[in-house]
Amino acid sequence: MIYTDFKGKKISQLGMGCMRLPVINGRESDIDIEQTARMTQYAFQHGINYFDTAYGYHNGRSEAVMGEILKNYPRESFYVATKFPGYDISYFGKEEEIFEEQLRRLQMDHVDFYLMHNVCELNIDKYLDPQGKTLSYFRQQKEKGRIVHLGFSFHGEYETLEAFLKVYGPYMEFGQLQLNYLDWEFQHAGKCLKLLEGMGIPVVVMEPLRGGKLCTQTPEFEARLKALRPEADMREWAFRFIQSVPNILTVLSGMSSFDQMVQNIQTFEEEKKLDDAEMKELLAIASEMATVGTVPCTACRYCTSYCPQELDIPRLLDLYNEHSLTGGGFIAPMALQAMPVEKHPDACIACRACEAVCPQNIKIADVFEKFAGMLKNA
Numbered sequence: 001m002i003y004t005d006f007k008g009k010k011i012s013q014l015g016m017g018c019m020r021l022p023v024i025n026g027r028e029s030d031i032d033i034e035q036t037a038r039m040t041q042y043a044f045q046h047g048i049n050y051f052d053t054a055y056g057y058h059n060g061r062s063e064a065v066m067g068e069i070l071k072n073y074p075r076e077s078f079y080v081a082t083k084f085p086g087y088d089i090s091y092f093g094k095e096e097e098i099f100e101e102q103l104r105r106l107q108m109d110h111v112d113f114y115l116m117h118n119v120c121e122l123n124i125d126k127y128l129d130p131q132g133k134t135l136s137y138f139r140q141q142k143e144k145g146r147i148v149h150l151g152f153s154f155h156g157e158y159e160t161l162e163a164f165l166k167v168y169g170p171y172m173e174f175g176q177l178q179l180n181y182l183d184w185e186f187q188h189a190g191k192c193l194k195l196l197e198g199m200g201i202p203v204v205v206m207e208p209l210r211g212g213k214l215c216t217q218t219p220e221f222e223a224r225l226k227a228l229r230p231e232a233d234m235r236e237w238a239f240r241f242i243q244s245v246p247n248i249l250t251v252l253s254g255m256s257s258f259d260q261m262v263q264n265i266q267t268f269e270e271e272k273k274l275d276d277a278e279m280k281e282l283l284a285i286a287s288e289m290a291t292v293g294t295v296p297c298t299a300c301r302y303c304t305s306y307c308p309q310e311l312d313i314p315r316l317l318d319l320y321n322e323h324s325l326t327g328g329g330f331i332a333p334m335a336l337q338a339m340p341v342e343k344h345p346d347a348c349i350a351c352r353a354c355e356a357v358c359p360q361n362i363k364i365a366d367v368f369e370k371f372a373g374m375l376k377n378a
């Protein structure tokens with residue numbers, strides 16, 4: 001296992017994500033404890049020392065199961081990360097109640113890495129509420145030694161990250177980003193990483209395989225990558241990409257099976273960074289992938305003043321692209337929740353005034369109709 005130095009600690013560069021643990025009969029809250037314990041043991045034997053869970057994972061069962069398993073290992077031999085569930089704004093104001101419950105579930109007296117979970121447009125006002133006590137409460141817990149390092153995870157627009165960091169930046173010791181070669185440009189992950197790097201905040205990577213999407217490639221893309229590294233499979237390319245970018249603390253992979261864990265650990269036995277030619281080819285493939293099933297909106301905003309419904313057309317198209325590319329997922333529905341319903345894609349009345357001025361000739365009304373249908377059937 002390769003390690004990163006973080007404030008005097010040796011953190012394994014591969015962490016065990018506990019969001020997609022093996023389950024019984026497909027039931028999310030019914031974690032296969034025996035299999036998870038076996039995987040955790042294998043993780044320890046192969047040098048993994050970072051375990052990432054959260055209040056809401058597996059309908060609230062992940063923390064408790066990991067607490068039960070981890071209590072069999074010396075407390076100083078691992079680092080546990082968990083999160084304040086700010087993705088649900090009804091939890092603001094209940095910080096103390098939740099944190100105490102988390103310590104009970106984990107059967108621990110401190111958490112090594114504690115994150116504000118899923119900072120995004122939906123909850124940024126709550127996080128930044130001057131009357132709110134979220135930051136002050138967790139800073140107090142840090143002073144008491146019940147939290148060792150404070151950080152956050154992020155799923156939003158670059159501007160939201162900037163706004164969050166203006167207030168929280170001085171106290172954040174790490175940030176967790178969705179980072180992979182597809183999102184490098186597509187979701188502005190590279191830009192977000194740079195912002196954090198400039199502030200001296202290292203990054204924990206989530207979704208390095210984009211929920212498994214990057215484990216396979218089209219035959220054409222695969223052939224292009226195989227020509228450069230014949231021995232590497234597509235999953236390995238995704239991990240080698242992360243090893244080639246700066247400012248990474250650790251990489252989380254939600255491992256749902258023993259085989260996945262064995263493969264992932266093998267990849268992190270050594271560092272094999274991409275060279276310039278490999279990086280260029282991979283990012284070229286990412287940009288080609290991002291055009292399949294997506295619309296080429298450049299966010300010029302020429303169209304917006306023509307919309308009688310005052311829809312944020314480029315933002316909605318951006319969410320459509322995200323939703324199409326991932327084949328669903330939670331990001332677009334979550335971002336839409338932060339918008340009034342009269343600004344959703346189904347509010348489009350198909351007047352086509354926007355299309356007349358769009359230099360990209362996007363059939364915006366048709367896209368919104370399709371998007372509304374996709375969201376309905378999700």
Ligand code: SF4
Binds near residue numbers: 353364
């Ligand atoms: S077609 Fe829809 S998005 Fe375009 S201007 Fe009309 S209402 Fe707005």
Ligand code: SF4
Binds near residue numbers: 296297299300317361
């Ligand atoms: S005019 Fe076209 S390219 Fe420009 S923001 Fe509107 S939809 Fe996007």
